[in-house]
Amino acid sequence: MSKVIAISNQKGGVGKTTTAINLSSGLSYMGKKVLLIDFDAQGNASQGLLAITKRGQPSIYNVLLEDMDPEQVIVHKQEPAIDILPANITLAGADLELDKIGNGKEQILKKRLASIKDQYDYIIIDCPPSLGILNTNALTAADSVLIPVQCEYYALEGVTQLLLTIRLVQQLYNPDLRIEGILMTMFDIRTKLSVEVSQDVRQNFGKQVYQTSIPRNIKLSEAPSRGMSIFEYDVTSAGAKAYGELTKELVKRNERG
Numbered sequence: 001m002s003k004v005i006a007i008s009n010q011k012g013g014v015g016k017t018t019t020a021i022n023l024s025s026g027l028s029y030m031g032k033k034v035l036l037i038d039f040d041a042q043g044n045a046s047q048g049l050l051a052i053t054k055r056g057q058p059s060i061y062n063v064l065l066e067d068m069d070p071e072q073v074i075v076h077k078q079e080p081a082i083d084i085l086p087a088n089i090t091l092a093g094a095d096l097e098l099d100k101i102g103n104g105k106e107q108i109l110k111k112r113l114a115s116i117k118d119q120y121d122y123i124i125i126d127c128p129p130s131l132g133i134l135n136t137n138a139l140t141a142a143d144s145v146l147i148p149v150q151c152e153y154y155a156l157e158g159v160t161q162l163l164l165t166i167r168l169v170q171q172l173y174n175p176d177l178r179i180e181g182i183l184m185t186m187f188d189i190r191t192k193l194s195v196e197v198s199q200d201v202r203q204n205f206g207k208q209v210y211q212t213s214i215p216r217n218i219k220l221s222e223a224p225s226r227g228m229s230i231f232e233y234d235v236t237s238a239g240a241k242a243y244g245e246l247t248k249e250l251v252k253r254n255e256r257g
């Protein structure tokens, strides 16, 4: 059975894309069939895996707004094997165009994925840092939301706002939407702040928070510039170890029982 996971947090720079790339890669190394959807006009997930190579290359924009067959847009990456629906700056105009559609504009991504969904074990959506119509499309297409939370002040406020949005999407478009898990990112054991924020989030959200935290690790920020996931860039790094653990924890939660 296929599972669609949106990686979402309207706050910028909290580790959504880093998590999308490395979780997708981790799942692939575990033998899962994975589709990674870059749903951000910044195109960071596409660039980080070298999925956008030429000008005018079709992207998720063409799938969303021109009903292009996703099969024509998907980039098949090897080692690890990940299928990628890339994004580029054209997606920046999608908000306005989706708004014009009116009725059903929140369900477009879900509709477009229907024909390919069953080919995959996991579909990971890297969401943009906003709560606009693209994010709503992602949450409507998803079975669950994974929320990366950076270990810093105001982390909880952002999560509270996102949870309200999730509740709204549940009420209006997707009653079955679940919280996949909350992931503490850029954790630095040496700083009091990291430890406090992590404790605070764990107190508030209990078992929804993954046991695995992602440490602040320079290798994680270097890997995308080489077009690699952390597992090819430096499999011995603390970042690779953490994303490996996260992948196992996520799969265990999903496949028990």
Ligand SMILES: Nc1ncnc2c1ncn2[C@@H]1O[C@H](COP(=O)(O)OP(=O)(O)OP(=O)(O)O)[C@@H](O)[C@H]1O
Pocket: 011, 012, 013, 014, 015, 016, 017, 018, 019, 040, 042, 044, 127, 128, 129, 185, 186, 187, 214, 215, 216, 217, 218, 220, 221, 222, 239
């Ligand atoms: N655990 C980490 N350790 C060190 N650097 C990290 C870590 N996670 C992410 N980064 C770096 O922090 C920056 C922001 O991360 P990332 O792009 O994953 O966040 P994002 O939530 O996708 O951002 P945006 O909201 O702009 O899409 C990037 O430069 C990334 O390489």
Ligand SMILES: [Mg+2]
Pocket: 016, 017, 018, 040, 044, 126, 127
């Ligand atoms: Mg991003």
